[in-house]
Amino acid sequence: xxxxxxxxxxxxxxxxxxxxxxxxxxxxxxxxxxxxxxxxxxxxxxxxxxxxxxxxxxxxxxxxxxxxxxxxxxxxxxxxxxxxxxxxxxxxxxxxxxxxxxxxxxxxxxxxxxxxxxxxxxxxxxxxxxxxxxxxxxxxxxxxxxxxxxxxxxxxxxxxxxxxxxxxxxxxxxxxxxxxxxxxxxxxxxxxxxxxxxxxxxxxxxxxxxxxxxxxxxxxxxxxxxxxxxxxxxxxxxxxxxxxxxxxxxxxxxxxxxxxxxxxxxxxxxxxxxxxxxxxxxxxxxxxxxxxxxxxxxxxxxxxxxxxxxxxxxxxxxxxxxxxxxxxxx
Amino acid sequence: xxxxxxxxxxxxxxxxxxxxxxxxxxxxxxxxxxxxxxxxxxxxxxxxxxxxxxxxxxxxxxxxxxxxxxxxxxxxxxxxxxxxxxxxxxxxxxxxxxxxxxxxxxxxxxxxxxxxxxxxxxxxxxxxxxxxxxxxxxxxxxxxxxxxxxxxxxxxxxxxxxxxxxxxxxxxxxxxxxxxxxxxxxxxxxxxxxxxxxxxxxxxxxxxxxxxxxxxxxxxxxxxxxxxxxxxxxxxxxxxxxxxxxxxxxxxxxxxxxxxxxxxxxxxxxxxxxxxxxxxxxxxxxxxxxxxxxxxxxxxxxxxxxxxxxxxxxxxxxxxxxxxxxx
Numbered sequence: 001x002x003x004x005x006x007x008x009x010x011x012x013x014x015x016x017x018x019x020x021x022x023x024x025x026x027x028x029x030x031x032x033x034x035x036x037x038x039x040x041x042x043x044x045x046x047x048x049x050x051x052x053x054x055x056x057x058x059x060x061x062x063x064x065x066x067x068x069x070x071x072x073x074x075x076x077x078x079x080x081x082x083x084x085x086x087x088x089x090x091x092x093x094x095x096x097x098x099x100x101x102x103x104x105x106x107x108x109x110x111x112x113x114x115x116x117x118x119x120x121x122x123x124x125x126x127x128x129x130x131x132x133x134x135x136x137x138x139x140x141x142x143x144x145x146x147x148x149x150x151x152x153x154x155x156x157x158x159x160x161x162x163x164x165x166x167x168x169x170x171x172x173x174x175x176x177x178x179x180x181x182x183x184x185x186x187x188x189x190x191x192x193x194x195x196x197x198x199x200x201x202x203x204x205x206x207x208x209x210x211x212x213x214x215x216x217x218x219x220x221x222x223x224x225x226x227x228x229x230x231x232x233x234x235x236x237x238x239x240x241x242x243x244x245x246x247x248x249x250x251x252x253x254x255x256x257x258x259x260x261x262x263x264x265x266x267x268x269x270x271x272x273x274x275x276x277x278x279x280x281x282x283x284x285x286x287x288x289x290x291x292x293x294x295x296x297x298x299x300x301x302x303x304x305x306x307x308x309x310x311x312x313x314x315x316x317x318x319x320x321x322x323x324x325x326x327x328x329x330x
Numbered sequence: 331x332x333x334x335x336x337x338x339x340x341x342x343x344x345x346x347x348x349x350x351x352x353x354x355x356x357x358x359x360x361x362x363x364x365x366x367x368x369x370x371x372x373x374x375x376x377x378x379x380x381x382x383x384x385x386x387x388x389x390x391x392x393x394x395x396x397x398x399x400x401x402x403x404x405x406x407x408x409x410x411x412x413x414x415x416x417x418x419x420x421x422x423x424x425x426x427x428x429x430x431x432x433x434x435x436x437x438x439x440x441x442x443x444x445x446x447x448x449x450x451x452x453x454x455x456x457x458x459x460x461x462x463x464x465x466x467x468x469x470x471x472x473x474x475x476x477x478x479x480x481x482x483x484x485x486x487x488x489x490x491x492x493x494x495x496x497x498x499x500x501x502x503x504x505x506x507x508x509x510x511x512x513x514x515x516x517x518x519x520x521x522x523x524x525x526x527x528x529x530x531x532x533x534x535x536x537x538x539x540x541x542x543x544x545x546x547x548x549x550x551x552x553x554x555x556x557x558x559x560x561x562x563x564x565x566x567x568x569x570x571x572x573x574x575x576x577x578x579x580x581x582x583x584x585x586x587x588x589x590x591x592x593x594x595x596x597x598x599x600x601x602x603x604x605x606x607x608x609x610x611x612x613x614x615x616x617x618x619x620x621x622x623x624x625x626x627x628x629x630x631x632x633x634x635x636x637x638x639x640x641x642x643x644x645x646x647x648x649x650x651x652x653x654x655x656x657x
Contacts, residue, residue, distance in 0.1 A: 043520040043521055043522060044520055158611045160611055161611070188383035188384055188547065188612075189383065189547065189549070189588060189591045189592055190383065190587060190588060190591045190607075190608045191383075191611070192591065192593075193590075193591035193605070193607050193608075194607055194608070196593075197607055215520070215521055216521075216593065217521075217595040218550075218592070218593030218594055218595040218600075219593045221593060221594065221595050221596055221597045221600050222593060222594070222597060222600035222601060241597045242597050242598070245595065245596050245597055245598075246597075246598075255522060256521060256522060257595060259521060259522055259524065259525035260521065260525075260550065260595050261528075261550045261551050261553060261554035261555075262550055262553075262594060262595065262596075263549050263550040263553055263577065263589060263592040263594060264577075264594060264599060265550070265553055265554060268554070270529055270532070271525040271528055271529055271554065272525065273522070273525035273526040273529055274522040274525070274526075275526070277490045277492060277493075277520075277523065278520065278522070
């Protein structure tokens with residue numbers, strides 16, 4: 001086994017709702033190497049955010065519960081840690097950026113105060129040291145007049161600038177991993193390009209690993225080294241970025257890529273559409289969760305749930321069907 | 331798609347300012363210049379894409395065309411009828427021909443009405459059918475948008491986002507309009523559902539020879555669905571051209587930056603292209619820059635750009651640009 005920075009095994013998370021127990025994550029295993037960038041792609045409800053929140057101990061309980069699995073980070077299982085212990089991992093060693101920068105910042109504290117807090121809490125800096133470092137961080141994420149802008153409140157920042165602040169905050173204690181959960185979804189395309197560029201630059205400078213959660217297959221194409229596609233609480237395909245886009249194997253991945261119009265589209269063709277809608281899982285699937293929407297589905301797909309299997313070096317797919325031939329993988 | 335050269339909608343110098351009031355006496359101290367003098371035509375049967383970032387005034391343009399906001403200045407002519415000076419009953423009658431599909435399928439359907447009531451309401455309001463006819467029409471409309479007529483008695487919360495958007499389409503089609511404004515109809519939907527909905531929009535267009543104004547911020551989807559594309563920035567049009575020209579050889583620096591910022595779902599194509607990353611944010615429309623609105627973020631801005639507003643002119647047949655630097 002290679003040296004994995006983060007090693008997640010058999011993660012399962014459920015939520016109790018008035019309509020029944022929702023099986024959000026149903027056995028997810030993956031590893032993250034040092035200074036590697038991984039994209040996690042899927043539609044809403046596929047379990048991509050819940051997976052990462054579970055690893056970080058951020059699932060509100062009740063109603064949520066991590067029911068199985070391990071997540072090793074430097075030899076320690078994050079899922080077994082006490083609240084106090086994991087609080088020191090979060091923020092200090094694993095940084096996070098969320099989707100909506102406007103609601104992630106406290107509106108009644110200045111940007112400076114919010115940036116200083118993790119520095120004093122996790123690294124034990126004094127207020128003055130923290131102040132200085134906060135100004136440095138703001139400058140690093142490209143906010144002009146950083147020193148003066150520390151005294152501003154969040155409403156004085158635009159969406160793109162708030163997201164820069166969130167990134168500065170996540171990086172303040174030099175984490176080994178940055179987890180970004182749809183950090184550009186709420187932003188305009190030109191601002192999205194700025195943020196992606198910023199994270200790329202900081203990743204290269206600081207040598208940290210990045211997990212980038214998104215529903216946009218375009219964003220991770222130019223940025224991640226490896227991509228995991230999730231559906232129905234499972235990873236259904238995982239591979240280096242070039243193989244995934246060049247040789248997608250799972251029917252869902254093929255469908256997703258086919259349903260995207262491209263800005264460099266050559267001729268007008270009807271978009272490929274996947275019929276139906278993603279499932280809400282009130283039971284742990286016994287069969288392939290994608291079978292109801294799959295045009296390749298065979299008998300076996302309705303009876304057994306496929307596991308991730310290697311189809312070519314570093315390329316793993318969870319599907320009974322070889323989509324190249326339309327026949328069963330023997 | 332059958333596009334001909336007959337102009338269906340003519341928008342001339344459309345301006346929409348929202349006043350800002352301050353102080354004890356609520357005096358007007360300024361205005362948000364949401365749309366500031368834009369001119370374009372839409373031909374019968376075509377789809378015009380209108381793109382821009384949030385706050386650039388693209389939705390306001392749509393609403394001002396339908397007279398949901400009364401424009402501050404300018405003309406809107408629909409099928410030869412001047413909409414701006416139309417009032418009361420006459421306006422109501424003309425509105426039958428123009429419909430709108432909204433962005434958020436969760437907010438644009440009344441949760442207390444059944445699907446049959448929602449889709450049938452326009453027919454009722456405009457008094458064009460009897461109760462029995464309405465029921466039949468509703469069933470037919472639901473079939474058109476690929477929903478089972480047996481859903482007619484259900485409420486919106488029982489449907490998924492994509493299905494709700496279809497209900498919105500059925501409602502918009504009820505009065506057999508010739509023109510539909512689609513205001514970000516797919517941006518609230520999941521990726522795999524977006525393609526379903528866009529394909530349906532295209533089918534309906536072919537079937538009823540509809541004309542669309544397709545408002546969106548997703549440039550790839552706009553390219554897919556439009557015949558011509560207009561780009562908006564801070565209340566003004568900066569470029570307008572037929573689709574292939576605009577995407578292949580954009581003139582305006584903003585269009586160029588916007589196009590280069592769109593991620594391509596292909597690592598090789600994505601690595602091989604030139605990117606222009608714009609600095610800074612969009613300025614406030616309450617206090618826009620003098621001269622060219624884009625000059626504060628423009629990589630090629632010159633002195634003249636702060637002095638005079640560039641004219642929106644035709645640089646090649648059918649290709650309009652508002653930029654001093656384009657010869």
